[in-house]
Amino acid sequence: MSRRRSGCPIDLTLETFGNRWSLIILRDIMFGGHRTFRALLAHNMEGIASNILADRLARLAANGLLSRCGDPGHKQRVVYSLTEKAIDLVPMMAVMGSWGVRHTLASTELSTRAKVLEAGGPPLWSAFMAELRHFHLGAPQPAESVLAMMQSAYEAALAERRPQADLVAG
């Protein structure tokens, strides 16, 4: 398929990811904190295949979205870190999540993080980016944890659902 290069920033952004698995992997690192091949494979909710995961991790590293470090304790265990270029995708994840909440059949529990990011808007996105810079780039730890805020909203949504599940089971 021939494809002309236009220089359009939207087209070039789409080109960087190639397909959705790349963004899904970045999502799992960003929101789930999974940073090894094994953890990413085990925790991916969409059932990513190991060959696809290996291929996309290599591509993301080649495109400067992930950096790789050997774990000193486990010679064969590579730890992936988000780069600044990847952390700068937080606004895109936030608006994609918002759109998905409104226009797809997203589950209530998995929508809670998106709703927290939407309600907080650009200032909260920046706070989340600062937190990711702490975990991935060694920047100082911010006072506020957006991950903790999203986690407690997620747990509250789970707890709200449980009584209904019990009713059905009973």
Place this chain on the structure above:
Amino acid sequence: MSRRRSGCPIDLTLETFGNRWSLIILRDIMFGGHRTFRALLAHNMEGIASNILADRLARLAANGLLSRCGDPGHKQRVVYSLTEKAIDLVPMMAVMGSWGVRHTLASTELSTRAKVLEAGGPPLWSAFMAELRHFHLGAPQPAESVLAMMQSAYEAALAERRPQADLVAG
């Protein structure tokens, strides 16, 4: 390729588009105002093939992102309109454009619209959405035209480049 459904709003958003041509077509309708098959084919900067354009237009309509109307003057000429679901992608286009400006080799001229949207932030995105609702959904015309604002920024960027092009040519 088997793929589990997770209910994650980010994953479901990615699933709706399938591949980047769908978003490129929405970009051309949204920012370029091209609304017929012929205009979309003629003006696409990335050289989309006619069979891909036909396939993606049908998919976008099936997914509720485009509506189709016959043009009363030309029986065979279908005019596409963005739906509310598609207009709600403006924030995603804006943040994708911003990311592309910062992290890809986007051209200066094609980056001007993205910079206008970034500088204006969410309030300008809303104004642009109101303008698109006017053109595509028959809503009242807003006082301010974000399209005109982006167009004049684009023309200013072109004018700035032209003297240098003349120097090279001379």
